[in-house]
Amino acid sequence: MTAPAGVGVSLGDFSVDDLETSRREFRQQLFDAGFLVPTGVDGLYLRDERFEQIARAIDAVVSRSCAGEVGRTYHFPLVMARSVLEATDYVRSFPQLAGIVNSFDGGDREHRRLLGAIDKDGDWPQLMAPTDLGLCSAACHPLYPPQQGRLPARGRVVEVYGQVFRHEPSVDPARMQVFRQHEVVYLGDADGARHHRDRWVERGLEIHHRLRLDIEAEIANDPFFGRTGEVLAAGQRAEVLKVELVCPICSFDEPTAITSANCHLDHFGAAFGIETSDGDVAHSACVGFGIERIALALLHTHGLEPSRWPAAVRDSLAW
Amino acid sequence: MDDEIRQVLAEQGKLAVEVSTIGDDDDLYRAGLTSHASINLMLGLEDAFDVEFPQHMLRKKTFETISSIRLALSELTGTPVR
Numbered sequence: 001m002t003a004p005a006g007v008g009v010s011l012g013d014f015s016v017d018d019l020e021t022s023r024r025e026f027r028q029q030l031f032d033a034g035f036l037v038p039t040g041v042d043g044l045y046l047r048d049e050r051f052e053q054i055a056r057a058i059d060a061v062v063s064r065s066c067a068g069e070v071g072r073t074y075h076f077p078l079v080m081a082r083s084v085l086e087a088t089d090y091v092r093s094f095p096q097l098a099g100i101v102n103s104f105d106g107g108d109r110e111h112r113r114l115l116g117a118i119d120k121d122g123d124w125p126q127l128m129a130p131t132d133l134g135l136c137s138a139a140c141h142p143l144y145p146p147q148q149g150r151l152p153a154r155g156r157v158v159e160v161y162g163q164v165f166r167h168e169p170s171v172d173p174a175r176m177q178v179f180r181q182h183e184v185v186y187l188g189d190a191d192g193a194r195h196h197r198d199r200w201v202e203r204g205l206e207i208h209h210r211l212r213l214d215i216e217a218e219i220a221n222d223p224f225f226g227r228t229g230e231v232l233a234a235g236q237r238a239e240v241l242k243v244e245l246v247c248p249i250c251s252f253d254e255p256t257a258i259t260s261a262n263c264h265l266d267h268f269g270a271a272f273g274i275e276t277s278d279g280d281v282a283h284s285a286c287v288g289f290g291i292e293r294i295a296l297a298l299l300h301t302h303g304l305e306p307s308r309w310p311a312a313v314r315d316s317l318a319w
Numbered sequence: 320m321d322d323e324i325r326q327v328l329a330e331q332g333k334l335a336v337e338v339s340t341i342g343d344d345d346d347l348y349r350a351g352l353t354s355h356a357s358i359n360l361m362l363g364l365e366d367a368f369d370v371e372f373p374q375h376m377l378r379k380k381t382f383e384t385i386s387s388i389r390l391a392l393s394e395l396t397g398t399p400v401r
Contacts, residue, residue, distance in 0.1 A: 089355050228358040230377035235354055238379065270353075 020171065023250045026300065027173040033304045042169040043177035047292075054295040054306060055180065057317040059161070062182045062289050065207055069157055070184065076162040078178065080142040082134035087271045088144070090137040093224050093232060097166045099135040102128035135165035139181035140286050144272040147187060153277040155188020157196070173296060174249045174256045180291040186284060189276050193263055193283035200261045200287035201243050208259070210316040213247045213297050220244040220257065241265070247297045258293040262286055320398060324388050327367050331359040343385045357382045364388065370395040 030036045037046035047055070063073075082100055085091040091098045102125065104114065110127065117124040136142060139162025147156070160183040168175060186196035201217055208215035220242045221233035236242055241264075244257035262285060268274065269282030276282050302309040306319075321343075328347070329338040335351035352360070360382055365371055370392065372381065381391050393399060 092355060092358075227372075227377060228361060230374070231358060231361060231379060231382075232354055234377065235379040267354075 019251050019254060023170075023172040023174075026250050027171060029304065030173055030296075030299070035299065035304070036173065041177070042171055043175060045173075045176065050306065051295060054298060054317075055291050057319065058289070058291050058294050058298075059180075059182055060318060061207060061211075061316065062184075063159065065203060066157075066159055066184045070159040071156055073159040074143065074161070076136060076139060076142045076160060078136055078163040078165060079133045080136045081145070082130070082132050084141050084145065085134040085137060088137065088141050088268065089271070090141065093222070093229065094137070096225050097168060097223070098137060099165050099167050101131045101133040101135065103131050105129045136162055137164065137166075138162075139164055139183045139288060140185045143185060144268045144274065144284075147282075148273045150275045150279070151187055151277060151282055155186060155192050155276070155282075158185045158187070159183070160185060172250060174293050176292055179293070182289040182291055183286045185286040187269070187274060187282050188284075189278075189280065190265075190283045193265075193285035197243070197261045197263045197285040197287070200285075201245070204245050204259045204261060204287060204289070208245060208247065208294075210312075211294070211298060212310060212313050213258075213294075213301055214255075215245050215247050215258075216255070218244050218246055218257075220260065239263075239265075247301075249293070249297050249300050256293060256297070257290070258297050259287065259289045262288070320389060320392060321385065323367055324364070324385055324392070327363040328360060328385070331363040332356055341385065343389075345384060347383060347385070348379070352382070354379075364392065368392055368396060 027036070031038055034048050035051040037048065039045060079101055085098055085100070104110070104127070106114070106127070106129075114124050114127045117127055139160045142162070143158060143160055160181075162181050162183065163178060164181050165178055167177060169177060184196075184200065186193055205215055205217060219237055219240055221236045222242060224230070224232040241262060243261045245259040245261075246255035247258050249256040249258075264284045264286070266281040266283050268284050274282040274284075298309070298313070299306075302313055306314075325338050328334070328341075332338070332347065332350075332352050333356045334341070334347070341347070341350055348357075357379065361372060372391065372395070376391050381387060
């Protein structure tokens with residue numbers, strides 16, 4: 001169970017053990033109710049149809065909220081060109097979260113060794129070689145390479161449905177290793193990017209309020225790796241580039257980010273040769289809705305029986 | 320110390336301008352130092368001066384100008400600032 005609100009438990013007193021326990025308990029409730037099915041790997045779950053109905057309804061809410069403003073909508077698979085991990089700097093900044101796809105490229109002799117390794121010690125993965133595929137690091141990342149060139153005068157707004165991999169096994173059901181991000185991305189000038197981000201913080205709050213979620217906006221930073229990451233994180237916070245919308249899922253003391261709105265400055269514009277209509281390096285910004293996390297927030301807040309959720313919530317989900 | 324700082328900056332900074340044209344108090348980020356180049360600059364300075372920037376120096380401001388880098392390195396190496 002989650003820590004009760006308003007009992008004066010400070011973050012310092014709320015131990016890591018308590019948090020771990022509440023995460024395990026909520027995950028077990030989701031298993032028992034059948035929404036998620038364990039796979040034996042923390043952070044990787046099968047989802048049942050009721051969970052997917054919630055996910056689809058949230059996707060539809062997001063889509064309705066940007067209808068009429070979006071130029072094109074794309075659906076991206078879980079894998080992308082490995083080169084995108086380099087060009088976005090993702091593998092420099094988050095090597096601990098990144099993943100690439102390996103496969104077998106040997107001949108008969110190597111195949112024999114592979115068969116032996118499987119039977120002997122199970123250590124066959126080391127006989128696989130990297131392919132030119134990487135696991136998608138953020139739904140919008142595969143979007144940027146094809147945007148190379150000059151943007152229209154008013155920039156471009158794109159809706160993206162994507163699957164994302166993050167190597168961070170956890171008992172926290174809200175920290176999945178594979179999950180969906182539904183993004184609305186802006187490409188254009190610096191003012192337009194900042195405006196897009198700020199507007200989507202407001203709109204994101206509004207969407208979550210309509211779902212009767214206890215939501216708050218917080219300045220945040222990405223989990224950049226290591227000592228060098230501290231410089232990047234501090235810079236990101238100082239410039240208020242990332243705002244997360246957080247909601248209690250497993251703990252009131254440590255609410256979970258379920259949506260984030262980000263300014264990328266000209267990072268992707270420079271990396272992928274994207275220009276404004278004036279020929280300047282393009283800026284970009286995105287809002288990313290964490291579909292599974294929002295579904296979990298709804299299940300946690302309103303209970304494990306969606307048919308009994310408050311009418312206002314069901315109305316907002318168009319149920 | 321300044322020559323060595325400028326040399327690391329030239330190697331790692333990937334600036335839009337020649338390092339020799341940059342004044343000690345010029346903003347390096349405005350001169351084209353990206354976040355990731357500032358990381359390479361930080362690691363390059365640690366190697367060149369055999370130091371490790373402590374937690375409180377792991378900030379963008381530390382690498383903002385040649386003067387601010389000199390100040391940080393002086394503190395770490397015990398060399399007085401000129």
